[in-house]
Amino acid sequence: MPRFFAACCLCLSLSLGLGGAAHAATDATLTREVNAFVDGWHDDAANARTAYFDKIAKDGVYIGTDRTELWTRDAFKAWAKKYFDAKSAWTFKATRRNVYASADKSLIWFDELLDTKNMGPAMASGVLRKTKSGFEIVHYQLSMAVPNAVNGQVAGIIAAHEKQPKK
Template structure:
């Protein structure tokens, strides 16, 4: 329950930030930097490089596709260690990404459509903080992209636990 409460507070805070930040597409130069950063982050996972976790802020949150997957960075790192002992942890390739920024460019958020070999198409959104030393991911949420016409079948499977 504390995790759920923390996630709810984080989401409400995130929505408040977005309301005050006045969402605007990031300028092309910033969007290019963000795209390179996020692509490198995904590439770290694809090649099982522990540098993946260095790109997440110490207070960063990662929300996976399972309802139990809500982690602070260090807990996520501990959970994922077994995957990073292989040649590849997971392989996400962005096929579309939209990047937005606050007026002062200190807070950046994005959404992306991902091609994944194991889960099929996924969608994700993230929040990046710009610091004096570069970017860091503050929040990332991954979701499986379930086609609307299959949602009823998926809901039934989840309800029956199969």
Template sequence: MKRFLTACFLFLGLFGHAHAETDPALVRQVNAFVDEWHEDAANARMAYFDKMAKEGVYIGTDRSELWKRDEFKAWARKYFERKSAWSFKATRRNVYASADASIIWFDELLDTPNMGPCMASGVIRKTRKGFEILHYQLSMAVPNEVNGQVKKLIDESAKKATP
């Protein structure tokens, strides 16, 4: 039990330290990296996938959208054959880092022309070569007051999909 409590205090201490003191220079670097990643998609540049770790995971808005990087790349290829794959513009982003800045996590609000307001979170690893995205999860920002209507639409869609 003593070890468990010690581990909990260490974790909370690291999280509190990381949350309170994220280096402003690191935040600028991360913002530039993630903004460029979004710009790669907006301009259908395949460099988008190079910014993801080989074992990186992308979770989209549909419940079926859970991919490792190479699966995601294969699925998205048809979108990257156009002038623009998709367009996400961050309107707010919070960046946090481990004490040694090797692991960075962020959350962001996004303006998207096709889906409206979205939210996302991600985890980035800092390597000698630069940053790489380990995990990214996108979700639509549904206002609480319309959640019941959205749930009803989801339920109706699920019924149509079930034989």
């Protein structure tokens, strides 16, 4: 019965247009605004500008590529301080980005393919909240784009690394 109820709710929400995932994909203005914001955010990191962290919501989360990297904004800022102080943070350049939004455009999500300076191709997804003063990042998740053909080799390297004694 619970599955039937959930399926009915899903069908109803889709038929009423509450799913709304395609809104931003067809809204060129919002897509341009989101692209400018996220590209600017990446540029802040590339140039080690601390404004980078101001674009993350106070309750925002950043998930990095290491399994230990689940950061709140302030913890992420503290961890990254050494990179920003050295004027040598990370460089991400989006080569493709898809943008989606809720029907009222207050919540936007995106996925992107990235060229990176130090880790090769990567993928990321993020969630933005639209506020009176602009966008803020509430969630961002970064991952390395590992080709399926070498996935087994990478998994083997990770397994060997995890067997090493912890320092």
